[in-house]
Amino acid sequence: MARTRVRHTRIVSLVALSAALPLLTGCGGEDAPATGTTGTTGTTGTGATGTGGRKPVVVVTTTWEGALAKAAGAEDITVIVPQSVHHAPDYDPKPSDLAAVAAADFVLYAPFEPYAAKIKEAAGSKARLVEVNLDNDPAKAGAEVVRLGGLFGTEDAAAGWKSRLDGEVTKLNGELKAAWPDGRSPVVVTQVFTAWAAGLAGATTVGTYGPEPVTPSQLASLSAKKPAFVLDNAHMSTGTVLPDAGAEQVAIVNYPGEDLDLLAVYRDAAAELKKAMG
CATH class of the missing domain: 3.40.50 (Rossmann fold)
Known part of the structure; x- marks a missing residue:
């Protein structure tokens, strides 16, 4: 090749x-x-x-x-x-x-x-x-x-x-489901451009935010849903999204590195999610 x-x-x-x-x-x-x-x-x-x-x-x-x-x-x-x-x-x-x-x-x-x-x-x-x-x-x-x-x-x-890609996603999805806390799909809030990572983990998405900054009303609404994790867009992060919700924030990277390996983006996201759930 x-x-x-x-x-x-x-x-x-x-x-x-x-x-x-x-x-x-x-x-x-x-x-x-x-x-x-x-x-x-x-x-x-x-x-x-x-x-x-x-x-x-x-x-x-x-x-x-x-x-x-x-x-x-x-x-x-x-x-x-x-x-x-x-x-x-x-x-x-x-x-x-x-x-x-x-x-x-x-x-x-x-x-x-x-x-x-x-x-x-x-x-x-x-x-x-x-x-x-x-x-x-x-x-x-x-x-x-x-x-x-x-x-x-x-x-x-x-x-x-x-x-x-199909094979890698199936593999990562299985690994992430095996890492679910207490064997249950984690509840997450995700930035609109990182929703794919929630799907990769089989997570339950209860709300999204962005790309505009989170408003006070959004903050209250999203916090009330008690997410375990917030999936943040590493390329547009504005800091801690739900500071008083007790949710762990996970940075998701969308852009591949200089090797242009898109599959590595999925592997890296899975590694960050697995680390957070562990």
């Missing part, structure tokens, strides 16, 4: 690019399905047509999109936003080489990263701009990988990864 080549670069566009970073949503997925391409390119086409049967050259805004691309079978991936930046829409592009985008077949971005289209425009790229659905819910992540595999012309690789 070929080794995936991952490059990390800092991309710039016009001065106006810095003003195009509104926080449209938090660091998490959208409930609506991804729409494919956006901007002026119209439809997505297919990877086989767009790349002439070769493996695609893919530029992604963050490691999350990069992990989805890698899972789908891409092997030449360039990441724009450094992994150290926890909240991608806050990224302030710096002057750098636009060659990576100009040479790309696909540029992957999320709808809360509005600078992606301007990056492509500034680079003069003919790449297909593909909006992806960032959601670590296993069913949604698997579906997105399969969709990207269809675009890249790497369907077999995408299907193989989805099979590994």
